[in-house]
Amino acid sequence: MQPSFGMEMTEICSKIIRLLKRMVPCTMKALGRDYTDIDFLIQHQVGYKPYQVVLNMFQTSADKSPATYARFGNLASASIPVCFDFCDIKSGDRAIINSTGSGIVATHLGLVF
Numbered sequence: 001m002q003p004s005f006g007m008e009m010t011e012i013c014s015k016i017i018r019l020l021k022r023m024v025p026c027t028m029k030a031l032g033r034d035y036t037d038i039d040f041l042i043q044h045q046v047g048y049k050p051y052q053v054v055l056n057m058f059q060t061s062a063d064k065s066p067a068t069y070a071r072f073g074n075l076a077s078a079s080i081p082v083c084f085d086f087c088d089i090k091s092g093d094r095a096i097i098n099s100t101g102s103g104i105v106a107t108h109l110g111l112v113f
Helices: 009-031 048-057 076-085
Strands: 040-043 094-101 105-112
Touching: 009 048, 009 094, 009 105, 040 048, 040 076
Parallel strands: 040 094
Antiparallel strands: 094 105
């Protein structure tokens, strides 16, 4: 019998979205920030739909979150540093990093520059 491998991406994405729906308000509260306080949303990106979902959850616009997926595809762990390269960050700017993964993981980090 040959080994068979596969990913249930629909199920994985659904679980990550449910996780983020619970996490995002907690993150904002823990940081003492309002959604309008986000200068940059740096996010891991695998494609258009996940990118848009995260934008909507953080109630922010694409001009605050550089999109790399269309130009470079899924950069895996490099997507966050590449996003930083597209930001014109100034002293005092506030950023949130949103990182997710197929291992059903999610991380948020708030930064002030």
